[in-house]
Amino acid sequence: MPWSPTSLFAEVGLRVDGTVQWGQPPSTRRPGVYAISVNSDPSDHAAFPGTAPISEERIAEWISRVPTFTLRGCSMPQASDVVEVLGSFWLIDEPIIYIGKASSLRQRLGQYFRHELGDRRPHAGGHWIKTLECLQSTFIHYAETATESDARKKEDDALAIFKAGVSSQHRSRITNPIPFANREHPRGSRKQRDIGHDVLR
Numbered sequence: 397m398p399w400s401p402t403s404l405f406a407e408v409g410l411r412v413d414g415t416v417q418w419g420q421p422p423s424t425r426r427p428g429v430y431a432i433s434v435n436s437d438p439s440d441h442a443a444f445p446g447t448a449p450i451s452e453e454r455i456a457e458w459i460s461r462v463p464t465f466t467l468r469g470c471s472m473p474q475a476s477d478v479v480e481v482l483g484s485f486w487l488i489d490e491p492i493i494y495i496g497k498a499s500s501l502r503q504r505l506g507q508y509f510r511h512e513l514g515d516r517r518p519h520a521g522g523h524w525i526k527t528l529e530c531l532q533s534t535f536i537h538y539a540e541t542a543t544e545s546d547a548r549k550k551e552d553d554a555l556a557i558f559k560a561g562v563s564s565q566h567r568s569r570i571t572n573p574i575p576f577a578n579r580e581h582p583r584g585s586r587k588q589r590d591i592g593h594d595v596l597r
Contacts, residue, residue: 398490399558401431401537402439408553410539412438418534419509425500427547429554430538432494432577434530438537441491448486448576449530450479454513458527462514464593481590482527486576487566493534494522494577495558497551499544505536516595523595525577555581 397403402412410429415438416422434444456475459465467473467481498504507518513526525531541547559573559581566573572580572587580586 397561398441398443399492399561400435400439400441401433401492403441404431404492404495404554404558405429405537405539407557408550410541410550412537413540415535415537416505418532418536421502421506421509422536422538423502424538424540425502426540427497427499427542427544428501428538428540429495429497429547429550430501430505430536431492431554432496432525432534432536432575433491434493434534435491436535438535443487443489443491444530447488448483450482450486450527451529452476452479454527454529455479455482458513458594462594462596464597465514466592466594468590469592478591481588482524485524485570485588487562487573489563490575492558492575493528494525494575495551495554496522496578497544497547499547501538501540505538514594514596516597520595521579522577524579552582 405412414422452475455478467478511519511523513523541550555574562573574581
């Protein structure tokens with residue numbers, strides 16, 4: 397069964413403390429974990445209808461902006477080829493597209509909102525999310541934790557549980573089937589090596 401933020405957080409002993417639409421920072425400055433979903437209701441398991449909503453125009457701008465960008469070792473690839481590779485990591489039956497942690501939810505999400513595709517900072521770890529045409533219609537569901545260490549542990553547990561619960565179809569084609577915009581789990585274990593050198597030095 398696909399994961400909703402409510403069901404996934406419950407698995408790691410958390411509950412959803414709040415929800416904001418993309419671009420609207422939460423009021424809390426406490427540490428915590430957050431899940432970005434295509435649904436406003438944190439208990440909704442419904443996935444985005446259709447294929448991956450990746451913008452070829454944004455991909456083209458990304459490639460143009462980062463001259464070192466490579467696809468399978470080749471520089472200046474076609475945007476359509478990059479869209480195809482990114483689309484292969486879209487989990488068509490999962491509403492959660494990113495899971496993250498924060499020492500301050502308000503500060504970290506503010507950094508994510510401001511991040512520009514291709515920049516090294518402040519949030520390159522999840523910058524695939526900036527390729528989506530539906531980004532402004534996504535929602536962030538968050539759970540506060542007592543400490544930053546708790547947030548780190550809960551995020552790690554949530555990612556492990558998420559990928560253990562995805563469909564056999566995804567596990568058979570993706571070595572590390574974490575949410576679309578997460579690029580590695582555990583730390584240092586990247587889910588792909590086709591796209592490289594994709595941030596400015």
